[in-house]
Amino acid sequence: MADGSWGPAALRSPFLRFPFLPMAAGHCNGVCSRRAISSFSSSPNTSAPPSLLVFSGGTAFNGVIEELKKVTTQVAHVLPVSDDGGSTAEIVRVLGGPAVGDIRSRCLRLSDESTFEALAVRRLLGHRLSLDASEAKTEWYEIVEGEHYLWNGVSQPYRETIRAFLVYFQNQILRRSNESFCFSNGSIGNFFFAGARIFFQSLDAAIFLFSRVSEIPTESLVLPVISTNDRLTLGCELWDGTIIRGQNEISHPTSGCMEPINKDCTSTTALPSRIKRVFYMSSEGTNLLHEVFPAANPTVLEQLGKVDCIVYAMGSLFTSICPSLVLHGIGEAIASRSIPKVLLLNGSHDRETTGLSASGFVSAITDALNRTYGDPDKSLKKLPSDYINSLLVPRDGQVTVDVHHLADQGIFHVVTVDSVHVPKVGTIFDPKCLIKALADLISAHKDSMLHPRAIAHNS
Structure with a gap:
């Protein structure tokens, strides 16, 4: 290294000097966001911004984060830690531990962009190395030695803090001399995250550090659905x-561990049969097909008891959403709340959901929360309407909205939201329109709680 002073004391020193700064705080048109905000400030009793808990993966919901931040930053983002594709797979293969790719992706989307330095930090942590393995390794050494152009604009305290954990990550790789680490397409944010997690021996501490480095609002929580230092393997x-x-084998199988994942719904072969359920599998020992039952993150259960709205986001149904729902306590907590529980329906099918209608999505979520096909002693018997009471649907989407079957499931509130078409992805929600529809839905529920007789009379 250019600087040979990076021992344990140096790792602690920049962290202790790190400045924990105060954080910055139907039909749709260009004023959606302003209308959404005003819907929460129309009366003194509803002036506080709403609090949400969102179950999602690391990609699809990212596109609406900027619009959501205009309405509220009081959001608990619950993410799975079982991703085993791309550079995450290489980190898990060599160093073990939970996958951090989805968490890193969401943290970056929530990070501050208000200053030149904030943008520089975001650019650094969002950078991916070259696909060419040799070029990637050369670039990595330039970054870890502090000589890469990506450090431009990053002040000394931030530089020392971030570089310390990148160096620590590098040291951990070198200690595994029997393993050759491939840096191809590697994410600098993932490397920083992994270094922090191993150093602190805590995923929660790593998220806290990453959140402060990237200046995420303190009221925005990024929560792993399972708080663990162990490797987790998803099966179906x-x-x-x-x-x-393996999550990647279920959703986007690839021929190489480090190649970019192509999420084009037409790029992968179809599954031989539809998915019945997802579950967690042993990552250690000889019986790797053995099912295991990790505990849900207690902070997730705590937030489920507090928030004003629960959202099942669009994305990979069985590998992004359901892994967070099958854990003991999640279904119980959701069913106990009388608040909006909203499913954001996908605009197109993928390998996991080919042929499913809207009611099929609802059934999959219900089965996951009820743990219907797992251990019968741990299953629930709740109705679909105990978990979902509203459906937001992108206009002109591929998924059939079978309103009669939805009604049979007890779901009568279905709202069509304007959409846009994105090449290679398909139909997705127009972000402004989606957040406006979500804001209106929460506002209407608050009004019904404040004035139940007037609402009942008008209906």
């Missing part, structure tokens, strides 16, 4: 009895 059972091991 198909209706024909086939068992598939």
Whole structure:
């Protein structure tokens, strides 16, 4: 290294000197966001911004984060830690531990952009190395030695803090001399995250550090659904009895561990049968098909008891949403709340959901929360309407909205939201329109709680 002083004391020193600064705080048109905000400030009793808990993965919901921040920053983002594709797979293979790719992705989207330095930090932590393995390794050494142009604009305290954990990550790789680490397409944010997690021996501490470095609002929580230092492996059972091991093998199988994941819904072969359920599998020992039952993050359960609205975001249904729902306590907590519980329906099908209608999405979420096909002693018997009471649907989407079957499930509130078409992705929600629809829905629920007789009379 250019500077040989990076021992344990140096790792602690920049962290202790790090400045923990105060944080900055139907039909749609260009004023959606202003209308959404005003819907929460129309009366003294509803002036506080709403609090949400969002179940999502690391990609699809990212596109609406900027609009959501205009309405509220009081959001608990609950994310799975079982991703095993891309550079995350290489980190887990060599160093073990939970996958941090989805968490890193959401932290970056929530990070501050208000200053030149904030943008520089975001650019650094969002950078990916070259696909060419040799070029990637050369670039990595330039970054870890502090000589890369990406450090431009990053002040000394931030530089020392970030670089310390990148160096620590590098040291951990070198200690595994029997493993050759491939830096191809590697995410600097993932490397920083992994270094912090191993140093603190805590995923929560790593998230806290990353959140402060990237200046995420303190009221915005990024929560792993399972708080663990262990590797987690997702599996699924198909209706024909086939068992598939690994999140990436379920959703976007690739031929190489480090190649970019192509999420084009037409780019992968179809599953031999529909997915029956997802579950967690042993990552250690000889019986790797053994099912395990990790505990839900207590902070997630705590937030479920507090928030004003629960959202099941668009994205990979079985590998992004359901892994957070199958854990003990999640279904119980959601069913106990009388608040808006909103499903954001996908605008297009993927390998996991081919042929599913809207009611099929609802059934999959209900089965996951009820743990219907797992251990019968741990299953619930709740109705779909106990978990979902509203559906937001992108206009002109691929997924059939079978309103009669939804009504049979007890779901009568279905709202169509304006959409946009994105090449290689398909139909997605127009972000402004989606957040306006969500804001109106929460506001209407608050009004019904404040004035139940007037609402009942008008209806």
